[in-house]
Amino acid sequence: MSRSRRIAPRIRALIAAVAAIAAVSLISSCADHPLAPSSDQTSIADSLGIYVVVSYYPDSIKNPPLPPDTNSVGSRGISATVVASPSVGAFSEAAAPSYTVSPIAFAPEAAATVNKGVNCEDCVMFNVPLGFNFKFFGNTYSKINISSNGIVGFGSDMSDGCCAGAVIPLNDGSSRNNLIAVAWTDLAPSSGIKYETRGTIPNRRWVLQYNANESANVGGVSMQLILYEGSNDIVMYTTSLYAAGRTHLLTQGIEDATGTEAYFVSGRVHSAFRLTNDGVKFSPPVTNYAPVVTPPPNISVTTAPPSVGGDTRIALTLHLTGACAATVNPGVPTVIDDADGVTTTGARNDGLPLDAAYPKGVTTITWTATDAGGLTTTATQTVTVTDGESPSVTAPSNISARTDVGALTATVVVGEATAADNCPNVTISTSRSDNLPLSATFSIGVTTIQWIATDASGNTNSANQKITVVGNAPPVVT
Known part of the structure; x- marks a missing residue:
């Protein structure tokens, strides 16, 4: 290779370097x-x-x-x-x-x-x-x-x-x-x-x-x-x-x-x-944030009253009872997410569908929001159903009796009252107007027995029975 050929690349490199320096140094304001x-x-x-x-x-x-x-x-x-x-x-x-x-x-x-x-x-x-x-x-x-x-x-x-x-x-x-x-x-x-x-x-x-x-x-x-x-x-x-x-x-x-x-x-x-x-x-990659779910407000309702054709007055007159539950629309949650495609589900802790009647007590609904990326967020809502319905009670029939032979009082079998309620576990108690036990004999005159029905929520109702006792005089022979 000739000497001139060996030098040529160096010259070209030197020219390029000088040109680069010129490019850097020749900077001015745009007005020039x-x-x-x-x-x-x-x-x-x-x-x-x-x-x-x-x-x-x-x-x-x-x-x-x-x-x-x-x-x-x-x-x-x-x-x-x-x-x-x-x-x-x-x-x-x-x-x-x-x-x-x-x-x-x-x-x-x-x-x-x-x-x-x-x-x-x-x-x-x-x-x-x-x-x-x-x-x-x-x-x-x-x-x-x-x-x-x-x-x-x-x-x-x-x-x-x-x-x-x-x-x-x-x-x-x-x-x-x-x-x-x-x-x-x-x-x-x-x-x-x-x-x-x-x-x-x-x-x-x-x-x-x-x-x-x-x-x-x-x-x-x-x-x-x-x-x-x-x-x-x-x-x-x-x-x-x-x-x-x-x-x-x-x-x-x-x-x-x-x-x-x-x-x-x-x-x-x-x-x-x-x-x-x-x-x-x-x-740029989008950070997927979990959705934010806000449940509907908690709900408190009373049990559904009895009705006949939608009229509760007739039902009460007939001593009918309602349900130990309430029909409730729980609403829907509000969900906010950083992208479309969020699905929302609600699950009751009793396993029943959301539109089924809600029993007396507290039912918890867990709302779950799931976004398109699979991230989930949950929030809970409670539905509280209280029993506001009093039980119905029917007292035994009134009784008239004579005193026992040789006594001033009468032994009377008073019978049993019946009670009904929308919710189970109704108890019946009694109260005599003479404040004696129910099994005690009845004195001459009128004694009132109050039959009291009490349900598990403390609701009460009562009905009265009258026991009338007269003296047992011997027959008169003429």
Whole structure:
């Protein structure tokens, strides 16, 4: 090999190093750039802390020579991990995936029109407010940086917007990490980048409209990025996307702050591709929280009274009894969950159906809510049924008797009273008006026996029986 051939690679490396140094050092305010922001953008920067930095890059850095295979996705390649479908890929050094990637229907919102983004080449607008907190790869941000070359990102990890779509993930020590590549290539945005915050708490959205030509004026991009509050979903709607092949490759996907984890659709990293009416969503894992179940209020009722054709007065006149239970509608619980698909069941501790009559006493209903992920929560409700119905009692018939022979009192068999109640365990007691035991003889005159029926709940009822005793005089013979 000749000496000149051995020196040539060193010269090329030295030129590249000098060019890189030039790219880093040639950073100015956007006002120095021939495509500086308009005056209304400058006023926005003054009031909100937004500022724009322009970087000047030699064409050797912006569009470096590429190997023959321009459709490759870089040295790391696309992981075999299929996240949502065979067309979706990811590369991750994390133990568990931070995002799932799924194709969605093309359904963009109305284009953002409120705020203007960068309109200069190879520049970044910093500290653009989102209007809400957004979590990206586990970190929370309220501001975002917008590059003119089809990428947005968070914090100082994305402070360089150059240029053609790079490989992701790429941990090369650059300031092009922690990013969302919507259409990463060398673009000339002119005034086609606009953004705004829409919606109300807690469902606000940050919408970025990206319309730009490729710097070579061959291809271009028209797309919309939406960041969602709460769910932290990232949605990209691409109306059209095309770059001019070998020197202007494209990247579309997301990358973390360390350059070790990235998610993308296969074939959309550092490669030449076209998109038309395309939709893709990047969703962080959703923590499944157990549902919150609030039972209906506890219920206290009395047993159902007797009735005949719905008339309780007739039933009481006929000494009918009701049930030792009550018909109760327990209601339904209120369930709150972080996702749809919650089922709710109720179980009584007596094993009977919820719509069966509830017996006297306390019945506990356990309400169980189960979400789609299998997490369950229980809450209890009590139904207390008290017996408010008095028993019915029928005294024996009244009795008239004469005194025993040679005595001033009469021995009388008074009989037995009968009692009925809606609940079991009714007892009968007696009380004589002369305060003597029931088995004692009865004196001449009228003695009243009060028959008292008492049920297990302490409800009472009574009925009277009269014992009339007259003297037993000898017959008179005339």
